[in-house]
Structures are given as C-alpha cells and as structure tokens.
Amino acid sequence: MAAPTVSESLGRFAPSPARRRKDRAARTTILVATLVALVPLAFILYFLLSKGLSAWFTSGFFTTDPTGNTFFAHSSIGGIKSAILGTIEMVALASVISIPLGVGVALWLVEYGRGTIYANVVRFFVDVLTGVPSIIFGLFIYIVLIVGTGSSYAGYKGALALSLLMLPIVIRSAEVILLLIPDSLRESALALGAPRWKVIFSVVLPTALPGMLTGMLLAVARAAGETAPLLFTAAATNSTTFNLGGFMNSLPVQIYNDVTSPTPSVVNRAWGAALTLVALIFLLNLVARLVSRRSRLR
C-alpha cells in the first residue's frame, strides 16, 4: 500500500478536513439517491411476485377466459387466456406493420438522405412522433378507423395504434445501427459493380440486422405494455378470438379493467396478469440485450 506514504509526504497539499467532509457527504448523498431510485423496482418486483404467483396457481389461470363475472366472489371469474393471446396477436400484427416501414425510413435517412435538409426535417418529425402521448395514437386511430368508417372496435385497429407507437422507436434505433456500418463496406460493394439496391439488400441490411433486432425487440416490449392506445381501438372482450376484425382482449386492458373492481379475487387476477405481462416484457428485454451483446456493431 503506497497510498498512505504518498499522502503523508504530500500532506500539505491534501484537502482540508472540511472539504473532505463535504466530499464524503456529497458522495454519500449520491449513493443514497441511487439506492432510492432502485427501491421502487425492488418493491414492484416483490409485490408482483408475492401477489402474482398466488394468482398464477389458481386453477385455469392460463387456460380459461375471463367470465366477465366480477361481483360475486364465490363464482368463478376465469383466467387470462384471451388477454395473453390478444396481446400476442395485436403486437405481432403491429410489428409486421411497423418494422418494415420503420427500417425503410431509416434506410432512406442513412443511405439516401444523409445530410439533406429533407432528412433533417424527417428526423425532427420522427422525434416529434416519439414524444406524442400514447393515448393520442388511440384517439387518432379512433377518428380515422372508427368514426371515419362508422364501424366498431377491432383488434387490427388496436394493432395499428400500437404500430404508430412503435414506428419512431424502430426508425431511430435502426438509424443508429445503420450509421455504424463503415462506409468502406458500401464503397467496396459499389466498386465491384453492385447497384445501390443490391448493396443495401445484400451488404448493408445483413450486416445491420443483428443490431437492429435489439431496437425492434425493445419496440415490441414497449408496445406490449401499452394500455392507452388500445382502450378505444380494440376495446376488450372476454372470449379468445383469432379474428382481428372483432373486439380483442389484451393483458394491459384486462389489468386496467380489473384494477377498478371491488372484488378481491378480480384484483388478484390483475396481479397475476401484471406478473405475466412484466415477465413477457422482461424476457423481451433480456433477449434484446443478449442479441446486442452478440452483434458486432454496438
């Protein structure tokens, strides 16, 4: 340990006790604040597990639909099968819509529009889209597809609202990855005589794909947890359906509806559904992290 001797020999340059106390106090405050920031996560996970797991083990939790019966504690309230399947269906459709469109816009921003004013305008509006509250997407889809067509709620309308929400996330994350691809790679392909579109499809995209996957998965995770855009687009229903043209249940909306119930067993189902949703989202986040670690572009 060389430190004490050095500080002894340089004693007169060392900070005064008052300054050192201040330093220690500030550092402790920062450490405590960081711990305070992590307390809610610990509490949320604790309560999710302690209350959610007991709901998971009630019979038929994953295999039955909610019965819609919420007032009589002794009758069966049902499980969350339709909510899980509805979330998966709508998020899958939203991904199918938003990922190709988002990657397309990102490709244009990086491969064609780089440095142009138009690209900056597009980028600005993508940022604007990031900041739009999710309930506004729901209202928008409601106006266009429900007021506009005179029809009612439907799963695909919920999926469209979710895809609007995912779009800016996909665009910005894909853009960041595309910018990381060295120009020398593009230039060597062009020098070999490949046309631009071939460079994009057989050099740029395959190189960027693993990296872009991370952003896509995070966008999917974000969409899976959103309630507000679904309230007035897909609404909620009890039964499991694979018809995206009809009302569709989803985990967040199921939780939201159960929260307001006065019946303890229904609230318990909300905890179980919340644990399911959080497990799903954390899993997507975990996969995203693993993918980004394996990707060469970071």
Next chain:
Amino acid sequence: MAATTLPARDGSLLQRSRAARAPDSALKWGLTILSGLILLLILFFFISLYRQARPAFAQFGVFGFTFDNNWNVSHNEFGALALLVGTLITSGVALIIGVPIAVATAIYITELAPRSIRTPVTVLVELLAAVPSVVYGLWGIFVLAPHLQGIEQWFANTFSFIPFIGGGTVTIPNLFIAGLVLAIMILPIVSAISREVMSTVPPDQKEAMLGLGATRWEMIRTAVLPYCRSGITSGAMLGLGRAIGETIAVTILVGDSPLMPKHLFEQGYSLAAVIANEFGEAQGLHRSALFAAGLVLFVLTLLVNGLARLIVMRSSRSSRIKRQSNAPAAGAAEIPVGAA
C-alpha cells in the same frame, strides 16, 4: 464467324441498361415517399384531431376551452383549466422528485461507481422503463398509496402553514401520489440522457481538476455538472413530456375530480386521464370536448419536446464553438457534421 458487334446502347459500355437501373430508382423514390408519409401522418393527426374538436372549440372558443374552470358533463359545460392544472401539478411533482434522483444515479454510474457494478446498476435503472404504465398504476393504488397515506397526512398536518400543501385530508388517490409514481416512471429516461452527456465530458478537464487538488465532489461540481447543464435540462424536458402524456398510471392514481385542486393531497384529474376515463361513454359535445382535451395535450407535449430539442441543438452548437476556440489548431477537423 462474323465479328461480334456490341449491342447498340446510348450510354457508355459501363452503364447499366435502363431495366437494370430501374430497381435502384424505384427503391430510392419508394423510400423517399415512405419517409415523406411520416410528415403527412403528423399533419393528418393534427387536422383530424382538430376537426373532431371543432364543435367544442366553436362553443367555448379555443381560449375559453383551455382556460375556463368548469368541467361539468351534466351541464354540457367544458373548460379544461382544472385538468390542465392537474396535468401540470402531477408532472411538476414528478420533475421535482425525479430529476435530482435521476441526475444522482447518472453521476454515480459515470463518476463514482466501481467499474464492476456500473453495468448492473445501469440495467436496473433501465428496467424501471420496462415496467408497463398499468403495472405502475396497479402497484401505486394497492401498495404505495395506502402505505404512504399516513405519512402524507402527517406531512400535510405538520406543514399546514404552507399554502396548497398543508391542511386538508389526504385521500388515497391524489395528485401527489400520481406525481410520485410519474417521478419513478421518468427516472430512467432522465438518467439515461444525463449519463449520455456526462460521458461526453472531456477526461482531460476532469483530470485537470483532480490534478489541481480537487476532491471528487469538487471535480463533479466544477467540471462535470456545468458542462452537462443543458444536456440535463433537455433530459428533464423530455421527462416532462413523458409525464404530461402519461395516461394510465395517472388515471388510476389521480382520482377523477374535475374541480380545481385546493391542495396537493386531494383528488384531481389530468388531461390524459379525463380522456381515458370518460371517452367510453361520451356523446356529442362531451366527446368533442375530449378530443379538444387531446389536442391541448398534443400541443403541450409538442411544445415541451420541441423546447427540449432546441436546447440540445443550441448546446451542441455552443459546445462546438467552445471547443473550436479552445483548440483553434485542431478545432475544425473535430466538428461533427449534423450531430443531433
């Protein structure tokens, strides 16, 4: 055998045929149009919201709707001031509580934490962002709010001399709890942006401070924080935008009272919450008023986010100029083009 003749082309030998070039321009224009659709989308957003909101605006006037304090569904009177105030109070509480803690986590992660625990702490803070809004609402209303009610009541009684905070009875859903949960929800984004700017502080500036004999905290206060001020500000603004637009957690936690709040620990409402709560059964003018509330919310988030981006743009420009004047010889080469 006759001498082979090259097929007649109008271009040079090296040029591709028209057919071979077609997919190239098709892709280019396709993608250009696609990105133009983003602009159209936002314009369309605005117009369609406005068209639905027009009956309410025609009845009460744009200013009358936004700044009148009377949200009365049964009398068909709609002035959104109390909702606007509720939105601003909850997001204000979120900023006051959330931003200092978020900045502290960012300082801890970038400057103080041992290298081995940096990534785990970062991941944990980011996991806060992964928890869905409705789960925050569920946890807030069944766990946090009942447990904090006693403390809030004590606080309101002890500080009863402070207007707006003291006095009054504490209800379980209230403006403060909604703001507190919003603080947790904006923490990850403010922390992530602060961390990002803190990692751009030139190491030589930090080392110079330490070399002059500064303690760690003095180094952070004099070298790191001033350098990051505008970055942290814009992070806080983005967090504010999040908090203003957050719907479901607030809807569950804020209660549903469309009256002007008299103190912090009573029920209130917010622009987003009123839409989520009342839209389902709204008809006619009521529905139009909810669309108008959505439009006000939309414009508010646009302003806040626009301001945040503006701060980022201005700060990156001024730091570029600073860097240039500090190192005139090497300055020009380092300027990143179009950094945003």
